[in-house]
Amino acid sequence: MGNFFPRWTNWLPLKLAIAVVFIVIGISAGFAYYFTPKYTRVGYQPTQPVPFSHKIHAGQLGMDCRFCHSFAETSSHSNVPTNQVCFNCHGAGKGQIKLNSPHLEPVRKAAETGEPIHWVKIHKAPDFVYFNHSAHLNRGISCVSCHGKVNEMEVVFHHESQSMGWCLDCHRNPEEKLRPLSEITNLNWKPADVNREVFYKGLLDGLKKEGANEADALRDIAQTIPQAPKEAAPVSLTDLVALAKTKVGDSVTQQEVGLQLKKHWLVQPPDTCTGCHR
């Protein structure tokens, strides 16, 4: 009767098997790369109705973020400034800067008509996520942690993935992002900039203000220094600084700062649903 199936069919199963393996790997890899916020969000840089340059304002001019986003520290939303704010510098009879620059046309128009400028939203939390700016800014999380170095962006773009996983990373170990409150809006801040002496003095005073006696406070701080011995008990601030120097090195590290602040500010970010979903 002869073979019904041609001979090549004998190799078919093997070939298929191998093909399938590669296809599966390919697809999952593709998904993981192209369909996660890391790709879909990061880099989103729409053109804005007004060619406003954060680079110039926040970077070169070194304006503080809160000059325009004035409610970030008090409210859940970081507000976009009103035209009046722009006119503080650009307005007639105010700063007089670039009074008739064509770039400012939309702003002037808005002021006249009252029709607000349609800024394009870049960082957009899903509807069921309740992010609160004040909660972060007041507790040592800087703008830069979520928005990147806006002071270097001509036009702002999405810098972090801002996926839930990304949030959780920080909520689980905040020490990697915490910084002194004075540096919140300093987008160029590096832990190395911190003067250890001053930093520890600040902590120490803080603890004392809350009624700890010097010795306990010193021990408390010392034992929070990375790789510090359990029984470490410096007698003076200088001791403390010395200890830190030996354990951490000459320049202050993020971990060093983070751990201290986490412990002594009692930073305990919510890591269950209700923190962000209601």
Added chain:
Amino acid sequence: MAATDTASAHAASSTPVVLEREPLVLNNRPFSWISNRICGIIENKQPFLWWILFVPSVILTGIMAFCFVYLISTGVGVWGQKQPVDWAWDITNFVFWIGIGHAGTLISAVLFLTRQKWRTSVNRAAEAMTLFAVMCAGLFPAFHVGRVWMVWFLAPIPNANAIWQNFKSPLLWDVFAVSTYFTVSVIFWYLGLVPDLATLRDRCKPGLKKALYGLFALGWRGANRHWSHYETAYMLLAALSTPLVLSVHSVVSFDFATSIVPGWHTTIFPPYFVAGAIFGGFAMVLTLMIPARAIYGLHDLITPKHIDNMAKIILLTGTIVGYAYSMEFFMAYYGANPFELQTFKLRALYGPSTFYYIMMFSCNVFAPQVFWFRKLRTHLPTVMVVCMCVNAGMWFERYVIIVTTLERHLVPGAWRVFHPTWVDVTTFVGTFGFFMMNFLLFLRFLPVIAIAEVKGVTPQADPHHGDSHDHGIQEDDVMGYEPASCTAPKGAAVTA
């Protein structure tokens, strides 16, 4: 009766044997007869009755599909559920179907392991039934959820949200259990099919049919070097399926047993559910096989012996279930928890849904008792009726467990009675259509009986067939008796 005469006739052909038993294939048929008989079903035109059954079941399937579309597009509210009865017909039907889905694998696997050779002519159909039943079962948990488009949340896939499932939830166990059960059953069933597919392949002319059968026959050549691995594999799968069968319904029962609802929170549930499943499963097998036997004239392959055996199992499991029912009551009383006790009183004595309880008890416990009599065990109409009762009874059992319990939850202020809607009913009826459609297609395109295996249990399949010395082997092989068990009487006969 006929069986016995023929049996003795056949026995007479060889030297007189002790421990007379009817063989599993009557009238000493040759191999080719078996092939022709079974393949005939597929190759010949389908009897009119087949179409009579097929057309309506296709229509019902359509209705079912419509109901699910309506459900998904509109909301679970189209069903009758309410607080506190958040599960009703959906989960009832799920447990009902999954239960039916048990006999199949059980018949093939357990009976295979215990070398019950009489399984050979029913196991194929039973396995098929399992698959289709599990399909029907799977529909309900899948579609009963509020947001079907989100069910993928159940799959442990790494995601940007870094969220994972809760492996403490019996519902997640269900997901794994049921899907595993389905997959393994498919494998088991398919592996058994391979040699028969080869048979079909070799019987039909070149063409699409041959191509398809051939494709799935994997180029089977019946080589003994293959057979020997094949048998090991088959045995392994049987060995794997057996605990699986038991586990699946146990896991299903965990949905209830691990909860805190009085009437659900019982340790007796796993065995009770498994017994119930086997019970209902066998009943369903019979309800399908008896007509099939009649329609396709498989009397020589599905002998009264088969039916008799299955009736016995139904009787046994039915009694176990009955025991479980009464034990629940006893425990409720003995546990001295008034809430528990009241739940059962409300269920059976003065609650709003006692009707269901009565139906359950009479169908599942009383009906099978007729099987104490051999005459009735082999009297097909009776068997048919009883099996029907059992099928219904098992549905009522699940309804009682799920709905009547929830209707009388812990806080009386929230008590409410459940009323089904037309969607509830039609969806359920629809699944029967879906089930029948699949089963009929199976009858139409695949060998309803395991050809190779049946051949394997015919006398002439025994290499020592007709050798006067040592009858034991034939006895053993054919009847599946351990040599030990029959040497003693044989010895006695010889000395006499």
Added chain:
Amino acid sequence: MKRIWQHPEEPKTGRRYWRSVGELEQRESFLKNLGREFPNGDELTEEERESSRRNFLKLMGASVGMMGLASCRRPIANILPYTKNVEWIVPGKPLMYATTMPRPYGATPLVVTTYEGRPTHLSGNPLNPSTPSGGLDSFAQASILDLYDPERSQKVLSNGKVAEWGAVEGVIGALAKGGGEGLAILVGAEISPTTRRLRAEVLKALPKAKLFQYEAINNDTQAAANKAIFGAGTRPVVKLDQAMAILSLDCDFLCLDSVSPDGQAKFISNRNADKPSEADKMNRLYAIENRYTLTGSMADHRKPLAASLLPVAAAALAVEIGKLGGNAALGAAAAALAATADAALLEWIKPAAADLFANKGKAVVLAGSRTPAAVQALAAAINDALGAFGPVIDLLKGEDNTAGSIADLAAGINSGAVRTLLSFTCADPVFDAPTSLDFAKVVADKKVTVIHHGTRFNATAKIAALHIPATHYLEVWGDALTADGVYSIVQPMIQPLYNGVSENEIYLALLGKKKFVVAKPAADAKPASAPAGPVEDPGYEAVRETFATVAGGLDETKWNFTLRDGFLKGTQAAAGGGFNAGAVASLVSAGKVPVAPTEQALEVVLVPDNSLWDGRYINNGWLQEAPDPVTKLTWDNAALIGSVTYRKLGLKAQKEGLAPKVEITIGDKKLVLPALEAPGHVTNSITIQLGYGQTVTGFIGKGTGFNGYKLLTNPGEFVLTGATIKATGDDYQLAITQEHDTMEGRALYREGTKEDEENFAQVTGIDSHIPQSVSLYGGQFGPKSEENPQGFDFERRHQWGMSIDLSKCLGCTSCLIACQSENNIPIVGKDQVQKGRIMHWIRMDRYFATPEKDDVDIDPKLEDLENAEMVTQPVACQQCESAPCETVCPVNATVHTEEGLNAMAYNRCIGTRYCANNCPYTARRFNWFDYNKRPLDELYWGPLSTPEKTGLKESMKLQKNPNVTVRMRGVIEKCTYCVQRLESAKIQQMQVQRDSKNFRIPTDSVKSACQQACPTGAIEFGDIADKNSAVFKIKGDGTKENPGSLRNYELLKYINTRPRTSYLARIRNVNPAMPGAKGIAAWSKENS
């Protein structure tokens, strides 16, 4: 990697959701959206609408327009900042304003929560001296929904056709000229100084105009009686906190028949005994009533008595008191009436009277405001004999009401004296005026031109020649006096959504001080949320004028303080009037002789409804769906019939689960409505709630209930006699939220008396002492410590807990509605309620029990059913520390937080409903349909529902709380302890904490919505890790120094769920001398 995306020019047609300031044309488009009966919802796809809704709620002061998937990569969302800074507004933070809700015979001080100028939630104003408790009743609570009601009257209608404001201008002008010839002004009973002043001016300007006052549910009888007894304009206000023995003669003073502002709280202030032994330190309440009211259920002793026999009871009481006090005159006045009193009644009255008299000076008898003059007079006399005037009852001077009654008006029309009727009343005379006046017909026959001003397009509006849409009280300037005369301010929270005008403004127009045409829409839209009125708003000016007179000079500082606090300090009605014994006798004898109702001649009692009051709230979904506290009936009214009568009549529905319809006949009047068996209801008596069965109403109110006013014949006669009843044979579907009436001896509700052990709450009920089923895991229970390492962290976290005091819980539904408004809970409609799918997170369980034995549903003695006890118990998510619902969720959608909350992540839920099954308290709710999106009458149509009806109404969106997700179909929801409030409280603390360790919020600084609303403070909520918090003091921690309350118990303790919500068993102050005293509270200790 950066990718620059040029988004396409955004389409101008793009839909905007916003409530921004000073952008006129946009504002108009928005108003158009609102104006349209059905804002078209078909322009956007679902998720666009979803997100836009939330965005617009969330986004900065202005809002966001979702431009759809214009870019394939991601939809553009826009940020629309304010163009000018707005005073006070911080985008994302709520602003609170004090205002007042004007109501008949009084006013309710409020604090309004607004977000970017949208009022979203109301709560009481504890600063206001007349409502120190800061509680709020359900009507006031729900009134915010009326503001956004898309079917609120929106357009000027002349003869039913939409007209311009010019038309109004014309008519008003004409009226102003006419000198008031043939003009009748019909007003409601709100007390507003400004309105009064303007009215007076108008009447001066139009001397021939006549003033009439009409409220459907009125206290005219009482007022008349009071006039005779105390002198004109005198208003008695009862200091319930001073009364230790109270007897209510059908006076539902705890719910619908207030005798003093904040009455509930004042009453409860004497009911906080914490031990049975202290029971008699509490006040004692006796109630005589024909049906169950919440007052009845709070009473220590309740006597079911036919309403028509009330004078007899009053008289019998008077005689007794007279005897005790040796007050012959009193006895004499009452003797005749008292003679007919039967033994059972006397047996009840005697000890009660003795008790009252024993509390002379601390005792008071309260007569219901609709009871006959005789009862009023007797009550007054008794109070005098009890020395109540002064110590317990304040007589306050008020304006004498000289306005004519509705009867006078009808007469006026008949006589042709009235040809134009300018109607302001919130009642609906055409629908609810007594039938003997035949108001509608008279008006039609005499061709009276009706000018109707109101927020609802009701029956009267329908026959009106001109209908003027009124503003909601949250949209206008005004003022009001609370019942005890505190001058409170009404200030607008938002620009009029539908361009209505206020009553004041119409008077101003009549006085030529206001023009409507220019005023629409207020061209210089002022900051909606900064209600410093623009100078040229006459309404505003008028109020300031009045203020000046009240405050003695327009002092800006005072004014601003008044705006801040919502009232003017030191304004209290002065005392005035006195008891005039002489008037009593005549009033008593004037009344017609009471006859006991019989089976042949039943009595019918017409009462205000717990949801609709007199019918004005008919189109308010929240109230319609709020179950009646007693019958648990929603969306309908019914004839409530006592069990004895009900069963004697053999009433029975043909079909299971339906109610039989009955026909009630009084003289020539017939009313067909469903009957409902009411345990505790007196025999041969029928109670019907009023306000239902309106034909002219909106989508919500359409087809709800049956019109009881048909039976109301003469003004003030709410008790009708000689009624017959027969079953019509057909059935009716009632939507009742509770199917089962008994507790089955499960000791969920526990109450005790002086007789009981101190710790009865702990030992009552089997589940309190069968061993707890303890988990193998040990598990996360209680505070963390060396012994209990797995426990909750009480040192470094808040730990939330709640306690509900059943001694204080009235069972009124205001917590339900507060919760609904705070948490964006949808209404589901009658059909769904009846299917058992109501969404309220708080379920107000109501159990009946026959004295001694708890067997209402089994087979009680009928007379026992007449004396059935009734208790109510709010049950919401108990926030179990070991929550059975959590472990069964396959996707981790509900887990436990470090603060002991049972978290629910809606966006993770797939809706298996397993949690709901496994919740011992049935506290979880499931969204069976898209209740927020689909029209309630087309839920079953799914995607095929009519597009223009589909989707959340524009105006409704404005009411939603921006801090709570609006749930979609297919997810579970439940009480979260108002987690949004907790989180914002914690975040506020963070802003204070900054670089310190001090994380704990100030003690009891956060309240849950239900707690805030509760008029009696029955709910305590707070941080149980804070040793100073009220809730900790109640719960304690088992130590010697903090034992907590002995009344404290947990529901279904034996399951070991360890709820964070616990209950305080109720204590009743039983008078052993009373008949049946022994049986009281015994039932709750029955075991199943």
Added chain:
Amino acid sequence: MSTTLKRVHGYLAEFDSVKDLYHAAEHVRDAGYKRWDTHTPFPVHGMDGAMGLSRSKLPWLVFFGGITGTTTAFLLEYITQAVIYRTIVQAKPATIMSLPAWFPVMFELTILFSAFTTLFGLLAIIGLPRWNHPLFTSKRFGKFSDDGLFVCIEARDPKFSQEGTKTFLEGIGAKNIELVEDDI
């Protein structure tokens, strides 16, 4: 086709009864052939012995398959529940202590993996699917799946000789012996 070059596969010999086949197999085995096989419609009892086949190694494969399943499940559960996504539900510990709750899934995956290993292991061992095989060129061979009982001795067998093997097969009572060839 006759002109084309062909490759000899081997001799295909048919037998009447299972009994004959069985004894024939014994002879072939004793004759020391290695590359040969019997083809039957059903597994013949004891044929392995008659052919001198050793026991299948499949069970070992499956065993390890099963182990893999168990570990996979355990790791999945341990890592998600106790390490990267710890959630407290019903006061239960998010640690290894909640192991009991993990058993069901561990069990199911064990079975699942074993089943897959069984199927694919089998196919791998017996070298199926192989749709094209020289034997299928034989006319009579088709009967094997019905009632044909065959012995096939392959040409590749060292002891194979065109004549010798033929006579040998005749010797052991084979019917219609056929030389199976296959085009290259």
